[in-house]
Amino acid sequence: MHPRASYPTLFIPGDSWLHRIHPFNKLCYILLTGVSAYLLPGEWLKDIVLLLINLGFLLSAGIFKSAWKLIWKTMLPLVLFMIPIHGILYPGNHTLLISLQWFHLYREGLLFACNTLLHLLILLVASLLFVFTTLPADLISTISQTAGSPVLAYLIGSPLLLLPAMRERIVTIQSAQQSRGLDTQGNFLKRCYGLFPLLIPLVLGSLIEIEQRSVALELRGFKSEHPKTFVRKVSDSRLQKRVRQLMLVLTICIIGYRVVG
Amino acid sequence: MGFSEKIKKDFTTTVMVLMAVAIVINIAAGQLVSMLKLPIFLDSIGTVLVGIMAGPWAGGLTGLLTNLIWGMISSPVAAAFSPVAMAIGIAAGLCAKYGLFRTWWLAIISGVIITFFNAVVAVPIKLYLFGGITGSGADFITSYMLALGKGLFGSVVISVFTSNLIDKVVTAVLSWGIVKALPERTAGRLPRVNAVTLKN
Numbered sequence: 305m306h307p308r309a310s311y312p313t314l315f316i317p318g319d320s321w322l323h324r325i326h327p328f329n330k331l332c333y334i335l336l337t338g339v340s341a342y343l344l345p346g347e348w349l350k351d352i353v354l355l356l357i358n359l360g361f362l363l364s365a366g367i368f369k370s371a372w373k374l375i376w377k378t379m380l381p382l383v384l385f386m387i388p389i390h391g392i393l394y395p396g397n398h399t400l401l402i403s404l405q406w407f408h409l410y411r412e413g414l415l416f417a418c419n420t421l422l423h424l425l426i427l428l429v430a431s432l433l434f435v436f437t438t439l440p441a442d443l444i445s446t447i448s449q450t451a452g453s454p455v456l457a458y459l460i461g462s463p464l465l466l467l468p469a470m471r472e473r474i475v476t477i478q479s480a481q482q483s484r485g486l487d488t489q490g491n492f493l494k495r496c497y498g499l500f501p502l503l504i505p506l507v508l509g510s511l512i513e514i515e516q517r518s519v520a521l522e523l524r525g526f527k528s529e530h531p532k533t534f535v536r537k538v539s540d541s542r543l544q545k546r547v548r549q550l551m552l553v554l555t556i557c558i559i560g561y562r563v564v565g
Numbered sequence: 566m567g568f569s570e571k572i573k574k575d576f577t578t579t580v581m582v583l584m585a586v587a588i589v590i591n592i593a594a595g596q597l598v599s600m601l602k603l604p605i606f607l608d609s610i611g612t613v614l615v616g617i618m619a620g621p622w623a624g625g626l627t628g629l630l631t632n633l634i635w636g637m638i639s640s641p642v643a644a645a646f647s648p649v650a651m652a653i654g655i656a657a658g659l660c661a662k663y664g665l666f667r668t669w670w671l672a673i674i675s676g677v678i679i680t681f682f683n684a685v686v687a688v689p690i691k692l693y694l695f696g697g698i699t700g701s702g703a704d705f706i707t708s709y710m711l712a713l714g715k716g717l718f719g720s721v722v723i724s725v726f727t728s729n730l731i732d733k734v735v736t737a738v739l740s741w742g743i744v745k746a747l748p749e750r751t752a753g754r755l756p757r758v759n760a761v762t763l764k765n
Contacts, residue, residue, distance in 0.1 A: 313638045337730035342694075355649045368597060378640050378641075382698065382699070382700040385698045385699075386696060386698045386700075393712055394717070395716050395717055420696035424694070424695065427641075431636065433733065456580060459581065459585055459588070463585050463588040463589045463592070464638075467593070470590075474596055476575055478597065488600050495602065499603070499739070503597065504596065504600070504746070506593065506594065507590055507743050511583070511614075512747075512748065515579070515587055515750065515751055517586075521578050521581075553587070
């Protein structure tokens with residue numbers, strides 16, 4: 305069994321402290337970070353501290369290099385669009401910074417763009433901490449063990465396993481229809497007609513399979529009410545539970561503070 | 566019949582498997598039609614299908630999970646829009662429930678309604694989380710509207726609505742056609758598949 309090879313997620317194999325933490329704790333951490341970034345007072349200083357903490361976590365888990373690549377890939381288009389659009393067109397613009405003929409860059413829009421980008425970056429890094437260090441199999445077993453919902457576990461686990469097969473099927477359909485003369489280079493209308501021969505085999509083909517799949521699940525007693533045993537056990541110490549509860553309470557407090565204050 | 570019983574009746578094993586397959590269709594369909602270079606993404610066709618065939622709750626959950634899983638396989642940004650995908654599923658389910666998927670032209674109306682629901686949820690997320698800009702083609706519409714002197718809110722509303730309208734209408738019509746084409750053997754196992762036929 306090679307569970308790591310069979311999932312198409314961003315997970316990076318490793319054995320850091322972050323890999324060993326209970327998946328729900330990492331999810332709660334994303335929630336807490338997001339709420340702190342957007343709702344806590346104290347503008348720039350707080351945001352930079354939050355970012356540094358998260359980057360520190362990335363470093364200590366040894367996933368900084370891969371995260372760095374993804375952060376660039378995600379943030380670069382946002383930076384390229386946001387800085388000029390808000391710098392030039394932000395409705396609250398007053399203070400002129402740079403002015404070259406038709407090009408006027410304003411301070412308010414630039415600050416707004418940087419602030420939004422910083423918040424997004426914090427949220428992105430916090431989610432990467434979860435995505436990069438959580439083995440999907442662990443997440444799925446915690447959902448069915450800790451949260452007690454095998455249905456939800458199936459709904460997250462099964463698509464991850466189906467996806468590679470579906471990608472193969474896509475290539476098959478594309479080449480089959482092209483060999484039958486599907487026009488992918490013609491005018492707009494012709495390409496619109498191409499939607500049907502591509503999409504219908506994929507969707508109908510997979511929908512027809514659901515009958516077999518559900519019969520197979522029922523035969524294996526998926527909906528059985530009897531208590532089940534688990535092959536994978538994810539460690540969930542008392543300390544981890546406490547930390548999780550603490551993070552949730554803090555999140556609620558911050559939201560409450562913002563609603564009342 | 567109580568509320569929880571109603572949900573239980575909708576969530577049979579077949580529906581659960583349908584949802585899992587629909588999530589994969591959502592993720593894969595865009596890749597499939599990308600070779601046609603059309604201005605549509607079709608990333609919610611599975612969600613709409615589940616909404617029609619299994620009701621608003623199943624549809625909403627399918628949308629939500631699609632984007633969360635997307636967040637795990639490509640980029641966490643997709644996960645930020647999971648409430649939007651959920652709204653699409655709920656809207657499709659409600660449209661089907663009130664008979665708006667019976668014919669192809671009613672499906673077009675459903676597509677417009679879905680676009681509206683989509684905008685109601687997407688605009689606040691785009692505005693507060695992303696400052697109105699998400700680094701995609703729709704940003705050109707937003708910046709054009711800003712340049713015309715519209716406020717940030719108005720600009721984002723217009724860009725979200727226009728960039729989704731064609732996609733959602735095409736998605737709704739295709740979904741109608743697909744549900745209609747399902748063989749009896751598969752359709753018989755799904756609770757609300759009658760939503761696409763004229764007489765009920």
